Amino acid sequence: FTVIQIASLSNVLSKFANTILMSSSLVVVVIGFIFQEGLSNIVHGTIIALFKPFDIGDRVEVVVAGEKISGYIKSMTLRHTVVLSIIDNAESIIPNSLLDNTTVKNLSKQSSSKRYPLTVSITYEDAQTEDKLKLAKRLFSDAVFENKNTVDVRDDKNEDLFIKVDLAESAVTLTCFINTKTAEDNYIACSEIKEALLEKYHEAGISFAYNHLELTGGLRILEGEEKVMQKKSSSHNSGKNAGNNSGNNSGKNA
The missing domain is CATH 3.30.70.100 (Alpha-Beta Plaits)
Incomplete structure (x- = not known):
């Protein structure tokens, strides 16, 4: 009977140990997924620190996620780099994993002018x-x-x-x-x-070139409108004359 109890207890402990191991593996996977980006930033930050494509104070241009950022390197850590924009003086905090995988144009490394x-x-x-x-x-x-x-x-x-x-x-x-x-x-x-x-x-007396619109044929349009107005005026006057003549004739007949 004692042997049976020990065997049963052994099975229970074995199942418990398997459960603990499975749970631990799941926790490790979750933690690894969570810290994957952070570890990646640290790795890329180390690479940037070793090869030094730029230093603090350098003027750089970089495109991150389709956005062009132009400014000065304000600070660098193993996780991220801070760029101070020359446009609005805003600070852009760029993860090192993104910065190390894009093209960085260092304007401070150009010639003296x-x-x-x-x-x-x-x-x-x-x-x-x-x-x-x-x-x-x-x-x-x-x-x-x-x-x-x-x-x-x-x-x-x-x-x-x-x-x-x-x-x-x-x-x-x-x-x-x-x-x-x-x-x-x-x-x-x-x-x-x-x-x-x-x-x-x-x-x-030198003129700058600029885009402008030049209309031609305006005189013809005005002439056409003038003829139309003349016709309308003639018709109106004819109507008045006809009315006046009719009234005069009626008066005479009376």
Whole structure:
């Protein structure tokens, strides 16, 4: 009888142990699933820390989940990286797993000057006059180097800036590269250069090209409307005359 009891107790303990093991396995799976993303961020954070594609204070551009984020690296941890936006000064907390698996454009790793293109458009009428086209290019070059935020990268300081000329559908475009120390300086410089060109081109009689709608055949439409109005007026007067004549005749007959 004692042997039977021991055997029964052994079966119960065995089932209990199996239940505990199954429950433990389930808990491990659940915990692993929960911490999978966190562990992944730590692994990718370690990779970023080792290879250092960027440092704190660097200006970067990155696309995360279809959203382009442009700003400065504020802080880095093994789990995430904080980017301070240059647009609205908001902080974007980016998981390292996403950051390590996307393309990061580090603008701070570029050359000492920041270079961006600036394009303006003038009319074909002015561009087809050789003197005006040359003048437009020279004034563009002057406006660039007169700006305090631009960096002069010319080897020969007596040469004008190279201005690329393109033939667009409804305008002739003039493009040159604006070099500045920082991206923020470039943003300001481009705006100030455009303002300067508005004044310079106006004084030189050079017109900017812009989209506008020109109506033709308006005189014909007005002439047609005038004829219709004349017909209506004639009909109206005829009706009045007929009424007056009828009244006069009736009076005479009476």
